[in-house]
Amino acid sequence: GPGAAPPPSADTLSVGQDRAVGRALRAAVGLGLVPYLPPGVGQRPGPPAPPPAPPASRGARLHAATAALAELTEHPALGGPLLARHLGLLLAGLCLLGCRPHRGVCFFQGVSEAERARCREALRHILDRVYQPLAVRELLVLQGRPKQVPKTKPALVRAPAWLRRLCGQLLSERLMRPNGVQAVVRGIMEGTGAGGTGAEAAAVDWRKCDTVAKILASCPQQCLSLEDYYRLVCPQILDLLHIQDKLTARQFQRVATTTLLTMAKEHPQLAEKHLLQPMLAPLLRCSETAGTGWCLTLLPVLLLGSLQSVLGVVFSLYSFAKQNVSYLRSPCQEILLWFLEKSEREVSLAVLEGFAGLNSSVRALHPRCRFCVGSEGGATVAVEEAISDEDEALYQKVSSEQCHVENLVELLSHCQKSGLAGDFFIRCLKALTQVAAEDEAASNSAVVPGGSLLELEQYHAEQRRKLLVLQLVATLCESVSDTVFTDVAQVEEFVAATLQRACVSPARGPGAAAEVQTLTMAMGLVAAMLGGAVQLQSSDFAVLKRLVPLLEELTRTYPEPLTQELAADLRIAICTHGAFSPGTVGAAADGVLGKKLGKGAQSPAGIPGEAPSPRGGRTPPRHGRSSPSPAPAGLRELLVSAYDPQPPSRAAALRHLSSLIMQRDPEALRLQEKLLQVFLENVQHEDAFVYLSAIQGVALLSSEYPERILPVLLARYRDPAQGMEDTAAAITRMKLGEVLMRVTQALGDMVFKYREPLVQAFLRGARDPDSALRASSLSNLGELCQRLGFQLGSIVQEVTSCLTAVAKTDPKAEVRRAAVHVVVLLLRGLSEKATKVLQDVLLDLYRLLKHVVVAEPDGATVLHAQLALEELDTALEKKIVVLP
Structure with missing residues (x-):
């Protein structure tokens, strides 16, 4: 009929015919080849071979069988089974007849030189047309082990020297062919797990990878020039890094990297030219200057x-x-x-x-x-x-620099243990000190930049560098803590750089906040070490004494009296090796380490109540200061300290109040409304240590009394304090949003009781005029959906309507991106339940995502939408599959 399969060709074998052919081939090889092969040539483990034929007729009989089988390889139906099952023995026969040296005339009786030449030609022809990894594997087997393993049973005779040399030459020719590297790698690695279920086991076999790498890194004798060999092989080695098959990719990548390292060790100049530069070429083409070679x-x-x-x-x-x-x-x-x-x-x-x-x-x-x-x-x-609009070009440049600084600080957060983050922080502070000194000199001389274009350009470049230094120090102060310093010497260097800057230029101008924050942290670090956070040795005091001249100068020149007093007391404590430690030193140490905050509290620097010793481990305080639970008078003192003008003292008080709530102190719990007012007022503080401490306190209070505290927080989130500027109000609301998210995390399953007011608050924030608050509210909404297990109930339509409106109409790309991201979270979190929970709004979400993919200019938002469509497609496919 018209739908029937086409008839097979005349050469196609049936199952029975294939079995019959297999038996015939085994008989032909077993009777025509195996008895005539000398020991070590094509020998395989297995049953013993038949008795050898008489020497006088061995060569002629072997030639007759080999020539017949070689001719049979050309047959379309019989050649495949023969080459797949008996290639090794056929190659052994051809090698023996065509390439064995004339050491005795007995074996070659009845075989002419012309017949031997035809055997050599057949050998080359078969090796060229067969699957190359199979050819490589059979040649390796034919070549045999370099040394006989004593425990091999039955014992195998080692291949003769002429056969080992011949196989090495033929393997080198396979390697020098197009795609020869991959053929050699596959020939060695296949059969040991590559491409099969044992790929993971074979991937960890480093010895096999090293063997292949040594083969690839060694130039064959047939190649006249080492550089020609590298030019031929290196591009193929790089191609191994792009194998798509996941089962073999790990092996190939390990072989490629091991080969690269071996070549770079043995011939660094050639490896640089033919491996590293081509591999890095796409990145080099994107840089401002072209790459140049060098000799290493x-x-x-x-x-x-x-x-x-x-x-x-x-x-x-x-x-x-x-x-x-x-x-x-x-x-x-x-x-x-x-x-x-x-x-x-x-x-x-x-x-x-x-x-x-x-x-x-x-x-x-x-x-x-x-x-x-x-x-x-x-x-x-x-x-x-190039952007023609100068304002737009400047905006793009400033945005790019800000992004680079933030990502640099994020990268440094992973380098704290090695001390690199601390060293870089110190270098930036020294650069800031130099900037302050230059600005002081410039203000005194009142020099106007020269009129030439070159001088003006140099002046602008220097000003740009100063602004970058200031921006970098400010970002580092906000993002890193004193845990970046790994030893006393590094702490001393950091403090010295900070004190020098404070002596040269006291805090004023655009970077005043960052400078004050850095100075308080630096002096608090010294106070903490003197107070017992670190077990100081005499050598450590010798390092700290380098700070004495700077502290003395700060005592004379700094305009703020409390800082002068602390500098004088620190100088006394250092000079007396901590034997005399005035009260201001202990207060400063508490401000940094939060030593009185209890075991669960965190210090303003983000470290536990007792600082880790730079030498590892924790040491008890040397002076044994202790602070029992405060009486009501002590609590009043903490409430007063919560409004201290010095950020460390204020943050320490807030942290101490938080620890009292955690300990369920009766007096603190009785004043919960007063404490809430204190925490909420400090949330508006600009210092990161202060407002983070306040956020922690509000979250603790809310988790203890959610019925009383949450309504107040939601009201503040909806309507911040009257008379506040729009920007400040938006920042305060974002901080309150962080508080609400911490509260939902602490509430656990109880959060379902407050589901609707929380969702309504974040939906309202998503319509705020401030774009940062809109994006923050949508991010909080997505996190809240995750906390709720995506069980939104009847408000799911209101949520999707808001997301649709924002994703289609919001002028800011980051806000649209956040809205689409919430859709991704919904679909991914609901998974198979999406078609049921979102059945009333599924079509609207689909149309929204299609609209974003087609009309959205922001690439990241489009990618989010594509991910959401994939999640939706997966959910619908599973739904269709389970339908009856």
């Missing part, structure tokens, strides 16, 4: 030096991946952290400064290039025209 002799220097040329582009790619959904974030972070940890400290610090734009040690991304969202979470590079 040490492997670590070679790899680090090659990588340094593209680090600027990798960091830009890391910043792009941080802002978008991309799998490239982790690889980029691993590369950057590996370089920073393996390089010399000065090189790492210079590279970090290059990332921040303070020097040109790294090649930045070309100004005309930018990264765009690619397929499957990747990235592509697009070349843009």
Whole structure:
């Protein structure tokens, strides 16, 4: 009929015929080849071979059988089974007849030179047309082990030297062919797990990977030039990194990386030219300057030096991946952290400064290039025209610098244990001190920049660098804590840099807040060490004594009296090796370490109540200060300290109040309304230590008394204090949103009782005029949906209507992106239940996502929408499958 399969060709074998052919081939090989092969040539483990034929007729009979089987390989139906099952023995016969040296005339009686030449030709022909990994594997088997394993049973005779040399030559020819590298790798690795269920087991076999790498890194004798061999083989080695098959990709990548390391060790110049530069070429093309070659002799220097040329582009790619959904974030972070940890400290610090734009040690991304969202979470590079609008160009430049600084600080958070973060912080503080000194000198001289264009450009570049230093220090002060310092010497260097800056230029101007915060943290660190947080030795006091001149100068010159008093007391404590420690030193230590806050509280610097010792472990206080639970008078003192003008003292008081709530102190719980008022007023404070401490206190109170506290918080979130500026009100509401999210986390399953007022509050925040608050509210809404297990009940339509309106009409891309992200969370969290829970709004969500994919200009938002559509498609497919 018309739907029937086409008839098979005349050469196609049936199942019975295939079995008959297999038996015939086994008989032909077993009777025509095996008895005539000498020991060590094609010998396989198994039953003993038949008795050998008489020497006089062995060569002629072997030639007759081999020639017949070689001719049979050309048959379309019989050649496949023969080559698949008996290739090794056929190759052994051809090698023996065509290539064995004339050491005795007995074996070659009846075989002419012409017949031997035809055997050599047949050998080459079969090796060229057969599946190359199979040819490689059979040649390796034919070549045999380099040494006989004593425990092999039955014992195998080692292959003769002429056969081992011949197989090595034939293997080299396989390697030199197009795609020969992959054929050799597959020939060795296949059958040991590659492409099968044992791939994971074989992937960890480093010895096999090392063996393959040594084979690939060694130039064969047939190749006349080492550089010609590298030119031929290196592109194929790089191709191994792009294997798509997941089962074999790990093995191939390990072989490729091991080969690269071996080649770089043995011939660094050629490896640089043919391996590293082609591998880094896409990143080099994106940098501002073209790459240049260099001669290196040490492997670590070679790899680090090659990588340094593209680090600027990798960091830009890391910043792009941080802002978008991309799998490239982790690889980029691993590369950057590996370089920073393996390089010399000065090189790492210079590279970090290059990332921040303070020097040109790294090649930045070309100004005309930018990264765009690619397929499957990747990235592509697009070349843009220069922006003609100067204001827009300036905005893009400032935004890019801010993003780079924030991502740099995020990267540094992973480098705290090595001390790199602390060293970089100190370097930035020294740069800020230099900036302050230059500004002081410039204000005294009142020099106006010269009139030439070059001088004006240099002046603007210097001003830009000063602003970058100020921005970097401010961001570091907000984001890192005193735990970045890993030893006493590093702490001393940090404090010295801070004190020098305070002596040169007391806190004023645009960076005053960051400078005051840094100064209080620095002096509190010294006070904490003197107060017993660290077991100080005499050598440590010798280091700390370097601070005495600076503290003395600060006592004379700093305008703030409390800071002068603390500096004088610290100088006394250092000079007496802590034997005399005035009360101000203890208060400053409590402000940084929160030593009186109890075991569960956290200090303003983000570390536990007792600071970890730089030498490892924790040590008890040397002076044995203790603070029992306060009486009502002590509680009143804490309430007064909660309004202290010094941020450390204020934060310490707030943390102490929080610890009293955790301990369910009766007096503190009786004054819960007063404490709530204190915490809410401090939430509005600009200092991060203060408002984070206040947020913690409000969250603790709310978890203890949700019925009383949550309505107050929701009312404040909806309507902040009257008379407050719009920007300040939005910031306060975002902080209250953080409080609400902490409360929902603490409530656990009880959060369902407050589901509707919480959702309503965040929906209202999503319509606020401030774009940052809108995005924050949507983010909180998504997190709340996760806390609720996506059980929204009757308000699901209101939520989806709000998300639809925001995603379609909001003018800010980050807000639209947040709305679509909430849709992704809903669909992903509900999974198979999405079609049931969202059945009334599913069509609206589908139309919304299609609209975003078609009309949204923001690439990240489009990617979120595509992910949501995939989740929706998966849910619908599962729904269709289960339908009867």
